[in-house]
Amino acid sequence: MTSIITVKNLKKVYKTHTRKEGLSNAIKSLFNRKYEYKQALKGISFEIEEGEIVGFIGPNGAGKSTTIKALSGFLYPTSGEVVSLGFTPWKDRVDYVANLGVVLGQKAQLWWDLPAIDTFYLSKDVYGIKESTFKSRLNFMVKLLDLEKVMHTPVRDMSLGERMKCKLVAALLHNPKLVLLDEPSIGLDVIAKDKFRDFIKLVNKKYKTTFIITTHDMQEIERLCKKIIIINNGQIVYDGLLKDIKKKYLSNKFIDVKLETKGEKFKLRYCKVVEQNEYEIKIEVNTTKIKVKEVINSLLSNYDVADILISDPPIETIIQQIFRSKDGKV
Amino acid sequence: MGKFSGLSRMGFKTGIVYRAHFFVSLIKIPLTLVVFFYLWRSIFMFSGEEIIQGYTFAEMFIYYVLSMLVGTLIYCDVDAWMNEGIKDGDVVGDFLRPVTYMKQLFCQYFGLRELTFLIEVIPIMVVSLFFLNVPLPSLLFGMLFILAVFLAILLNYFFTFCVGLTAFWLKEIQGIRRVKTAVMAFLEGALIPLTFFPLIFQSVFKYLPFQYLRFVPINIFLEKYALSEVVVLLSIQTVWILIFFFIAKTVFKLAFRKFAGAGI
Amino acid sequence: MISLFKIIKRAMIMRISEDFAYKLNFFIKFFAVMLRDFIGPLVILLIYTTTAGIPGWSFYEFILFQGTLTLVFGFGYLFAVMIPVEVMHNVRTGTFDKFLLKPLNTLVYLTASSFEWAGLAQILVGIALIVFAFIKLNLTVLSSNFVLYLILIFFGFLFQYAVMILIAALTFLWVQSWALLDLFFKLTDFARYPSGIYGSSLQFFLTFLFPVAISAFFPVEVLLRGFNTILLLKIIVPVLAFFIVSLLLWNLAMRKYTSAGG
Numbered sequence: 001m002t003s004i005i006t007v008k009n010l011k012k013v014y015k016t017h018t019r020k021e022g023l024s025n026a027i028k029s030l031f032n033r034k035y036e037y038k039q040a041l042k043g044i045s046f047e048i049e050e051g052e053i054v055g056f057i058g059p060n061g062a063g064k065s066t067t068i069k070a071l072s073g074f075l076y077p078t079s080g081e082v083v084s085l086g087f088t089p090w091k092d093r094v095d096y097v098a099n100l101g102v103v104l105g106q107k108a109q110l111w112w113d114l115p116a117i118d119t120f121y122l123s124k125d126v127y128g129i130k131e132s133t134f135k136s137r138l139n140f141m142v143k144l145l146d147l148e149k150v151m152h153t154p155v156r157d158m159s160l161g162e163r164m165k166c167k168l169v170a171a172l173l174h175n176p177k178l179v180l181l182d183e184p185s186i187g188l189d190v191i192a193k194d195k196f197r198d199f200i201k202l203v204n205k206k207y208k209t210t211f212i213i214t215t216h217d218m219q220e221i222e223r224l225c226k227k228i229i230i231i232n233n234g235q236i237v238y239d240g241l242l243k244d245i246k247k248k249y250l251s252n253k254f255i256d257v258k259l260e261t262k263g264e265k266f267k268l269r270y271c272k273v274v275e276q277n278e279y280e281i282k283i284e285v286n287t288t289k290i291k292v293k294e295v296i297n298s299l300l301s302n303y304d305v306a307d308i309l310i311s312d313p314p315i316e317t318i319i320q321q322i323f324r325s326k327d328g329k330v
Numbered sequence: 331m332g333k334f335s336g337l338s339r340m341g342f343k344t345g346i347v348y349r350a351h352f353f354v355s356l357i358k359i360p361l362t363l364v365v366f367f368y369l370w371r372s373i374f375m376f377s378g379e380e381i382i383q384g385y386t387f388a389e390m391f392i393y394y395v396l397s398m399l400v401g402t403l404i405y406c407d408v409d410a411w412m413n414e415g416i417k418d419g420d421v422v423g424d425f426l427r428p429v430t431y432m433k434q435l436f437c438q439y440f441g442l443r444e445l446t447f448l449i450e451v452i453p454i455m456v457v458s459l460f461f462l463n464v465p466l467p468s469l470l471f472g473m474l475f476i477l478a479v480f481l482a483i484l485l486n487y488f489f490t491f492c493v494g495l496t497a498f499w500l501k502e503i504q505g506i507r508r509v510k511t512a513v514m515a516f517l518e519g520a521l522i523p524l525t526f527f528p529l530i531f532q533s534v535f536k537y538l539p540f541q542y543l544r545f546v547p548i549n550i551f552l553e554k555y556a557l558s559e560v561v562v563l564l565s566i567q568t569v570w571i572l573i574f575f576f577i578a579k580t581v582f583k584l585a586f587r588k589f590a591g592a593g594i
Numbered sequence: 595m596i597s598l599f600k601i602i603k604r605a606m607i608m609r610i611s612e613d614f615a616y617k618l619n620f621f622i623k624f625f626a627v628m629l630r631d632f633i634g635p636l637v638i639l640l641i642y643t644t645t646a647g648i649p650g651w652s653f654y655e656f657i658l659f660q661g662t663l664t665l666v667f668g669f670g671y672l673f674a675v676m677i678p679v680e681v682m683h684n685v686r687t688g689t690f691d692k693f694l695l696k697p698l699n700t701l702v703y704l705t706a707s708s709f710e711w712a713g714l715a716q717i718l719v720g721i722a723l724i725v726f727a728f729i730k731l732n733l734t735v736l737s738s739n740f741v742l743y744l745i746l747i748f749f750g751f752l753f754q755y756a757v758m759i760l761i762a763a764l765t766f767l768w769v770q771s772w773a774l775l776d777l778f779f780k781l782t783d784f785a786r787y788p789s790g791i792y793g794s795s796l797q798f799f800l801t802f803l804f805p806v807a808i809s810a811f812f813p814v815e816v817l818l819r820g821f822n823t824i825l826l827l828k829i830i831v832p833v834l835a836f837f838i839v840s841l842l843l844w845n846l847a848m849r850k851y852t853s854a855g856g
Contacts, residue, residue, distance in 0.1 A: 014854070074694040076853035090852060098697035109692050111608060113615035118608055125604045126696050126703070128597050154615060358773075361780045364796070365787070369648075372791040377646040505622030512630035521633070526640040 004178060004210050005048040005071070010080035012041040012066050012234075040066040042234040043080065048227075050177075051208040053200070055215065055225035055242070059323060063234040064214045068182050071212070072102050085177055098127065101171035101179040109167050116151040116158070116166040120173060127174035134173065141169045144199050161192035168196070172203060181213045185220055197223050218315040232323055242315075249318050251288050257281045257299055258307040268298055359398045359454055366394040383525040389552060390523075392465075395458050396548040397520055400479055402450050403443065404486045404543055408435045409494030409507055416497045421589075431586075432491060432578060439487055471553050474560055478547040481567050486543055488574035495578065498585035519545030539574070542567040598702065605706035613711055620712075627671075627715040631664050634786070635723060650790055654730040655818065661723025663785060663810035666747055668720050670754030672713025673705065678761040678775055680708045685765060690851070701759070701844060739817050746813035746829065753808050753833050756840040763840070763847035785809040805832040 016036050041063045048054055058064045069075035070082060073089035073096050082089055087096040103109070110119045124134045142148055145165045155163060164184060171179060181200075185193050197220065203209050215221060221228060221242070228245065230238040238245055259279045266273055266281050270289040275282040281303075285295050292310065299305060374387045385393060412435070415421035424431055458464045467475065493510055497503045515521055517540035524535055524545050535541045546563050549555060555563065613620040635657060642653045651659065681704070684690040696703050727733075734740070761774050785806045789797050800807040812829045 069691075072691065072695065074691055074852050076849070093694065094697050094699070097695050100695070102691075102695050104689075104691065109689070109695075111612060113612045114608060118611065122601075122604050122608060125597065125601045126698065358777055358780045361777075362783060365783045368791045368793070368796070369787055372649055373641065373645050373647070376649040379645075383644055500616070500618060502616040502619040505619045505624075505626050508623060508626035509629060512626060512633055516633050516636070521637050522640055526644050 002050055003047045004050045005046075005084045006082070007047070007067075008045050008081040009043045010041050010045070010067070010070060010082060011043045011078045012039075012063075012070070012075070013078045014038045014040055039234055041070075041077070041080075044231065044234070044236045046229055046236060046239050048210065048212065050210055051204065052227055053204055053211040053213065053225050055213055055221040055228040056231070057215070057218075057221065057228055057319060058231035062231045064231060065182065067231070068180055068212070068214060071180060072100065073097055098174070099177050101174070101176035102182075103164075103167050103171045103180070103184055104182045109170060110155045110163065112156050113154055115154055116147070116170070119155075119166075119170055120151070123170050123173045129174055133175075137173055137175065138169070141172060141199075144202065145169065145195065160187040161189065161196075164188060164192075165196070168199070172209075175207060176209065178210045179212070181211060181215075183214055183216070185215065185217055193217075193220070200224060218319065222315055230319065230322065237322060245318065246312055246315070249321065250312055251286060252313055253285050253287055253292060254311045254313060255281075255283045255285060255292070255295060255299075256309040256311070257283070257303065257305055260304040260306045263303045266299075266302075268295060271295060356450075356453060359402070359450070360457075362398060363391075363394055367391055383523065384554070385523060385525070392458075392462075392552065393523055393548055395454070395462060395464060396551055397544055399451060399454050399458075400482065400544050400547050401520060402446055402454070403479055404482045405446065406439055406483075406486045406490045408439050408487065409490045409497070409503065409510075411435065411438075412491075412494035413497045413503050413507070416589075417501060425586075432582060435491065436487060440483075443483060467551050467553050470557075471550055471560075474564070475547055475551040478542075478550050478564060478567065481564065481571060482543045482547055485539060485567060485571045485574065488571060488578050489539065491578045492574055492581065495581045495585050498588055514540060514543070517541065518543045519548070536563075537566070539567075539570040542570060598698070601698065601703070602706045605703075606709050609707065609709040610711050623712045624715045627712050628719050631716055631719040634664070635660050648788065648791060651788060654727050655814075657723055658727035658731065658733075658818075659788060659810050659814045661720050661727055662743075662747065662750075662814050663720075664716055664723060665720030666750035666754065666809045666813075667782075668713050668716030668718075669747075669751040670713075670758070671710055671716050673709065673751070674755040674758040675713070676708035676710045677704060677758045678765060680704065681762040681765050694852075700848060704762075733817070739820060742821060742826075743813050743817040746808065746816060749830060749833050750809045750813060752837055753805060756833075756837040759844050760840040763843040766847035766851045767843070782806055782809065785811065788815075801828065802832045805829075805836060808833050 014037070016038060044063070044067070056064055056067070066075065070077050071084055071089060073093040076090050085096065085099050089096050110116055111122075120138060123129070124131075129137075142151060145168070147162070147165055147169065150158060150162045151166060151169075155166070158166070164187075168181075168184070185196055188196060200211060200213075201224065204211060211224075213220070213224065226242060227240065228238065228242050229236060254274075257280065259281070262278050263281070266276060266283065268290075270286045272284045272286075273281065274284050281299075283295070285292060296308065299308070370387060370390050374382065374390075380386060382390070412421070415424060421431075424434055427434060429437075466472065493503070493506060496506060500506070517524075517535065517538065519541060524532060524541055527535070535545075542563070546567065550560055550563075613623075638653070638656055638660060641647060642656070647653065648656065681690065684693070693700050693704050693707075728735075757778055761778055764774055781804060784792070784796075784800055789800055789807045789811045792800070797807075808829060816825070816829075
């Protein structure tokens with residue numbers, strides 16, 4: 001595996017002006033503006049390898065979109081280095097974006113009053129895609145995403161999900177090596193989300209396309225990404241495999257027990273009963289203090305167990321824990 | 331009035347955010363005046379006459395100064411707001427407020443008029459009073475002028491609101507708005523005083539709403555009318571306001587039914 | 595180069611289909627533009643029927659002037675006027691990035707996707723007025739004056755384009771505002787009448803600093819009254835200089851936009 005993106009010590013400082021509310025302040029700002037400096041990125045470094053699907057996670061204002069912009073070629077950072085697909089994005093913009101696909105969440109990339117197919121044809125000319133290649137790729141994607149009919153209706157009449165799918169097609173038509181998806185599944189329903197994810201996985205497998213996805217949807221991360229990068233306050237707080245973070249950060253496991261006959265109240269050290277009724281017990285186990293095996297043994301010997309389910313806490317909980325911890329470091 | 335003044339302040343504030351607009355508008359009007367000044371200076375010098383179509387050169391220039399002033403005061407683009415709101419669906423939010431749509435837009439429009447008055451009209455007035463030697467009318471005609479301008483603000487609002495209502499059917503009314511702007515500038519007397527038209531046109535204009543937006547208020551200021559004429563003109567102006575008010579009310583009901591029925 | 599033409603062609607087709615999404619509006623807009631451009635000549639007619647007119651210009655000469663102006667503005671309308679509008683709209687809604695994500699020159703792509711077909715209406719009116727005046731004035735197209743007239747019309751368009759880029763650039767550098775566009779249209783008001791009516795310092799401004807006199811005055815002046823090399827240099831150099839400055843400012847603006855991150 002070779003790395004497709006290398007980011008070294010990337011920094012970005014924004015200058016913004018502020019205005020307080022109220023009429024008199026509105027008038028004051030006509031003549032005198034106060035500026036504020038905001039460190040959006042405090043020197044981040046990471047590498048991404050070809051063919052990966054990477055989840056890029058962080059709360060609002062953490063520096064996610066700044067990073068995505070820098071990787072898209074339309075942000076001059078304050079300092080630092082990015083080499084992506086062999087280019088410095090903001091310096092070799094034109095050559096670089098020829099190999100790049102970008103889907104920006106809710107922002108309009110399709111021609112609003114025209115059918116999506118028109119935008120696809122524009123992409124064909126803009127990226128100089130051969131007729132035959134264009135046709136076969138379009139058919140492949142359109143079929144998978146169920147867009148055969150929809151793509152002939154004006155974009156303004158489409159549902160959110162249809163629009164998002166069309167944007168994805170437009171971003172992938174030229175077979176880019178790298179695709180950046182910024183909040184792609186906002187506003188999609190469950191079924192649409194599923195289709196969307198399956199599609200990305202398929203493209204990733206078939207064409208070895210590298211994906212970087214920013215999202216708030218942790219399910220999406222769990223379904224799609226092996227690797228995640230977590231950013232907070234303009235700094236990277238975690239960069240590694242999803243399963244590693246779980247291992248490292250999971251001090252708890254949940255055990256759900258279903259009972260054949262009624263049982264007594266459960267009690268064991270280092271275990272917290274989350275919920276218990278006649279035929280069901282839900283326990284949170286601190287795995288650093290007691291082995292899961294011990295708990296199960298105790299359960300099996302004391303109760304008439306019908307079924308046991310052991311699960312990790314949802315990834316949200318882990319992320320929240322990371323953000324809440326004082327230094328924000330893992 | 332609390333609720334309304336809140337809305338009108340909103341219009342006021344969104345206006346002031348565009349500080350570039352503020353500075354640019356300070357030079358825009360003088361620029362236009364310079365063009366008209368040179369145009370009429372050359373025409374007057376070339377023809378060698380003292381008075382052309384009822385105006386001396388000085389009066390002609392004041393005509394355009396007043397035309398700018400009145401035009402700025404009555405400027406109304408609620409039809410554009412309505413078009414935007416209907417196209418992107420934001421109009422639903424306006425329907426949810428416990429104030430009628432027509433009143434809401436009026437308050438925002440009126441708020442912007444206040445702003446315009448402060449930052450655009452006052453500078454024009456100061457400059458014209460001290461540097462251009464604009465002679466003031468008698469107190470009576472001055473009051474009548476203010477009344478005529480106030481009525482023109484109302485007339486223009488209800489007229490523009492009616493134009494904006496067509497957006498409920500057409501969705502995009504940029505074209506209609508352009509026809510409106512082009513024709514109105516000509517018939518209001520913004521490009522050339524209406525006395526330059528053949529007499530038969532002038533007598534027709536008297537019964538159309540357009541000249542009441544600009545030409546009539548200006549000529550009241552210049553005391554070109556007898557008092558009895560002014561009374562007649564202001565009455566016709568008021569009738570037009572009422573006509574457009576009722577058209578606006580009636581058509582809005584239809585528009586709302588259409589909108590609610592289509593459930594956009 | 596061929597692919598560039600293909601992109602431009604595609605974008606033009608898309609712009610017209612976009613206009614046709616609101617068919618009625620498009621035809622009304624088309625009609626509105628024609629109507630507006632006939633109002634100018636009507637005002638002139640009113641002036642010439644009630645006064646001696648503008649010194650040095652007969653009625654039909656003035657119609658030729660008006661026609662040329664309409665034609666040049668028409669080209670500007672077709673190819674340039676929507677550029678700042680498109681930029682302002684996209685900067686406000688945060689979608690300008692889409693222009694930067696395409697693998698070609700941003701300005702070329704922006705121009706291609708900003709065609710305004712209603713400009714054709716204006717061009718038609720301009721041509722009609724010019725033809726009318728040509729017949730009335732007994733002018734011939736078989737002269738070096740006429741060839742130069744056409745070339746200067748192109749420069750008139752180039753100036754329009756330069757100004758629109760300048761406004762679009764200022765949208766990033768200063769603050770986005772319709773006011774600038776407004777101001778430009780106000781400044782073009784100076785081009786509506788022959789430069790001869792203005793004072794000398796204003797004439798200097800309109801020839802060298804904001805060379806809007808290229809929009810009609812100079813082409814018609816050359817057509818009707820001939821030319822010499824010095825006059826041509828005086829006309830063309832300021833326009834070219836203005837164009838270059840606009841391009842430089844545009845590049846600066848792009849640089850600023852990309853470092854501010856939108």
